[in-house]
Every structure is written in structure tokens, then in C-alpha cells.
Amino acid sequence: MNDKKGAEILTDQQFLEAIRTGNERTFELLFRQQYSPLCQYGFSFLKDWDDAEEVVQAMFLAFWEKRDSLVITTSLKSYLYRAVHNRCLNRIKHLSVQAEYQSYVQADGSDVYQSPVQELMASELDIQLQRAIERLPEQCRLIFMMSRFEELKYQEIADQLGLSIKTVENQIGKALRILRTELADYLPLLLLLGIHVYD
Incomplete structure (x- = not known):
């Protein structure tokens, strides 16, 4: 069984535990799986693809840097979408x-x-x-x-x-x-x- 297949069958909790321990390959898999749909989601807010990519990249960077202290009470997917949503909201706040x-x-x-x-x-x-x-x-x-x-x-x-x-x-x-x-x-x-x- 290759790493990608193994990572795909992990539960959210197992996935997070791997990332918290600094497993870069698991983090890369998460990035590759979610990057495009999250950019599409960000674009639906910002109407600018470059801005959407910047928001998603910044979110993933913060996710990795704060991996030791992450507290996630929803599904991992919901958490990522919420994180992108919040960053987009900050960009368009007051508008x-x-x-x-x-x-x-x-x-x-x-x-x-x-x-x-x-x-x-x-x-x-x-x-x-x-x-x-x-x-x-x-x-x-x-x-x-x-x-x-x-x-x-x-x-x-x-x-x-x-x-x-x-x-x-x-x-x-x-x-x-x-x-x-x-x-x-x-x-x-x-x-x-x-x-x-x-x-």
C-alpha cells in the first residue's frame, strides 16, 4: 500500500495527529486534495483568482505553523472551508x-x-x-x-x-x-x- 492510499483512509483524527507530529507527506496530500476546491470557494467570495490562491496558501501556511495547537471540533473539511471563509471575509469586511x-x-x-x-x-x-x-x-x-x-x-x-x-x-x-x-x-x-x- 503506498503512502497516498494509506493517508486517504485515515480518519480526520488520525490525519490531524500525523500532521501534528510534522508528517510533511500527509500535509502535502491534504494540500493537493483540497487546494483547488478551496481556491474555487475563495474565488466565489473574492472574484479574483490570484487573491483566492493567496488566501488559500496563507491559510495552509498558518495551518502548518500552528499544527501543534490546532483545536478542530468539526470535520477537517469544514474546518478548512471555515478558515478560508474567515480570511475572505476579512478581505471584504465593511464592503x-x-x-x-x-x-x-x-x-x-x-x-x-x-x-x-x-x-x-x-x-x-x-x-x-x-x-x-x-x-x-x-x-x-x-x-x-x-x-x-x-x-x-x-x-x-x-x-x-x-x-x-x-x-x-x-x-x-x-x-x-x-x-x-x-x-x-x-x-x-x-x-x-x-x-x-x-x-
Whole structure:
């Protein structure tokens, strides 16, 4: 049995234990298996292949450097996707709400003047929305971002993460309930900007 085949039949725990001990061949196998799909995932956020590759490479570098202290409570695949998701989110932080607002202004067909108060509200909403999303449970946050910001269908999310559609539906529902509570004071503005926190 060759090394590649042997590594492929390891459980996540065995896989991680091999990497934690500095097994470079196991790490290389993980890299080769996951690099391309993770880049595709990053590209779906960033819309730039070079940026996506940079994010994925940086994630794998950090993964290797911190291998001794890794704490993974989900599947290894979910962990990697979440790590890439978080790095992509950091790149586009504070831009999502601004983009939604600009789309609203353009759709309105008029050159709307933004008063200092309006700008402050948009900025504050951006901050509160990002904070609320970041406070969601890990799997819940990942699934919500894939659904709302990547616009993936539930079946596509389920396929990528190896979950059932029912689990995806439940996690989306959970995320929406939490966000409605967290952002109760901002719901009118969220609706104005087309950011939906209702099913």
C-alpha cells in the first residue's frame, strides 16, 4: 500500500495527529486534495483568482505553523472551508453593506445625497452586521455566508460540506433567528438595503 492510499483512509483524527507530529507527506496530500476546491470557494467570495490562491496558501501556511495547537471540533473539511471563509471575509469586511447601499441608490434612479447621518448609519450597520455574523456558531456562520453571500443553493452547500439538506435548512433558520434578535434595532435599514434576515 503506498503512502497516498494509506493517508486517504485515515480518519480526520488520525490525519490531524500525523500532521501534528510534522508528517510533511500527509500535509502535502491534504494540500493537493483540497487546494483547488478551496481556491474555487475563495474565488466565489473574492472574484479574483490570484487573491483566492493567496488566501488559500496563507491559510495552509498558518495551518502548518500552528499544527501543534490546532483545536478542530468539526470535520477537517469544514474546518478548512471555515478558515478560508474567515480570511475572505476579512478581505471584504465593511464592503458588503456599502455595495448593497450603492445598488439601492442606482436602482432608485436618482443621485441621492448621503448626509453625514446616513453615512454614519450605514457604517454602524456594517459594523453591527459583521459582528453579529461573526458571533454565530461556526457551522451556522459558514452555511449562512455560503447561502446569503455566495448565493449557493441548499443542495450545493450540503454537497460541499458533506451535510444533509435538512441540516443546512436548520442552520440557516438558526442563523436568521439569531440575526433578527441581534439586529432588531436595524431591521428597517436592513430591509431598505435588501439584506434579508427573514426566510
